[in-house]
Amino acid sequence: MATVRAAGLNKVYGEGPAAVVALDHVDLSVEKGEFVAIMGPSGSGKSTLLAILGGLETPSDGSITIDDANLSDQNETRLAEMRREKIGFIFQSFNLVPVLTAEENVAVPLLLAGRRAAEIRPRVERMLGLVGLADRRTHTPAELSGGQQQRVAIARALVTEPALVLADEPTGNLDSKTSNEILTLLRRSCDELGQTMIVITHDAGVAAWADRVLYLRDGSIAAAERQQGPLAARIHAIRTRLEEVAAHA
Ligand SMILES: Nc1ncnc2c1ncn2[C@@H]1O[C@H](COP(=O)(O)OP(=O)(O)O)[C@@H](O)[C@H]1O
Ligand SMILES: [Mg+2]
DSSP states (O other): OOOEEEEEEEEEESOGGGOEEEEEEEEEEEOTTOEEEEEOOTTSSHHHHHHHHTTSSOOSEEEEEETTEEGGGSOHHHHHHHHHHHEEEEOTTOOOOTTSOHHHHHHHHHHHTTOOHHHHHHHHHHHHHHTTOGGGTTOOGGGSOHHHHHHHHHHHHHTTOOSEEEEESTTTTSOHHHHHHHHHHHHHHHHHHTOEEEEEOSOHHHHTTSSEEEEEETTEEEEEEEOOSOHHHHHHHHHHHHHHHHHTO
16 A cells, blocks of 8 residues: 655756746645546646656656655665556556567566566466456457557556556546446455555546546646545536636636
C-alpha cells in the first residue's frame, strides 16, 4: 500500500517565449488504497502529472513523497528500484516488448524482481486469465489487437501486485465491454490488495469507478470530488462537472 503526497508541483517545458507551463502549483494527496481518476481536456497536464508522480519526470518545482521517500532525494538507481518494487505503470502506448510473447511480456517485472521460476509461471497464467487472454499466451504483440495488447500491458503492470498503480488512459483502445471488465479488475485489485490507483481517463464511465475524481485545467486542479452512489449517478455527476470545468476554460 502506498500514500502519495505532492506539494507545489510546477512543470515548465522549454525556455523563454517557447516555455510551456504543463503544471501550475498542483497539490495532491492520495491515501493508501484510494482509487483516484484524473480527468481534463487534452493538454491540461494529466500525463505530465502522472509521469512526475511515478518518478519518470522531475518537476521544475515542488516535492513528491511516496510513503516515506521524497523522490527528489533518490538517485536514479534508487528511483528505478522504487519503480520496480512499488509501482505498476500502464501507458497509453502499451510499451510491450515486440519480440516477446504475451506471457513473456507479463513475466518481465517478475524476472526483474528476481522471483523464482516456480512462482513466475502460475502468477503469469493467473494474470493472463484475469484479463481474458489465457488463449493468447504465446502470441507476440503484433499478433494481438490493440485491445488485447493493452490487456497484456495491464497484466504486466499488476502481476507484481504493486502498492501503487499509475495508468494513463488504460482503456483508451478498448471497446466499452472490455473497458468495463478491465475497470472491474482494477477496482477489485485495489479493494482486495489495498492498492493505490491513479488513473487518467477521458471516459466518465471509467472515472465513475474511482473514489475521487480530480479535474485538471491548464495545469491546475480545477475541481476535486469524492464520489458516492451507484455508477449511473456518478457518471451523470462527472459529465456535469466536466462541462462546468470546460465552460470556465
Ligand atoms: N516533452 C514535452 N516538451 C514540451 N512540451 C510538453 C512535453 N510534454 C508535454 N508538453 C506540453 O505540456 C502540456 C501538458 O501536456 P500533457 O501532460 O501531455 O497533457 P494531457 O496528458 O492532459 O493531454 C501540453 O501543452 C503539452 O504540449
Ligand atoms: Mg496525456
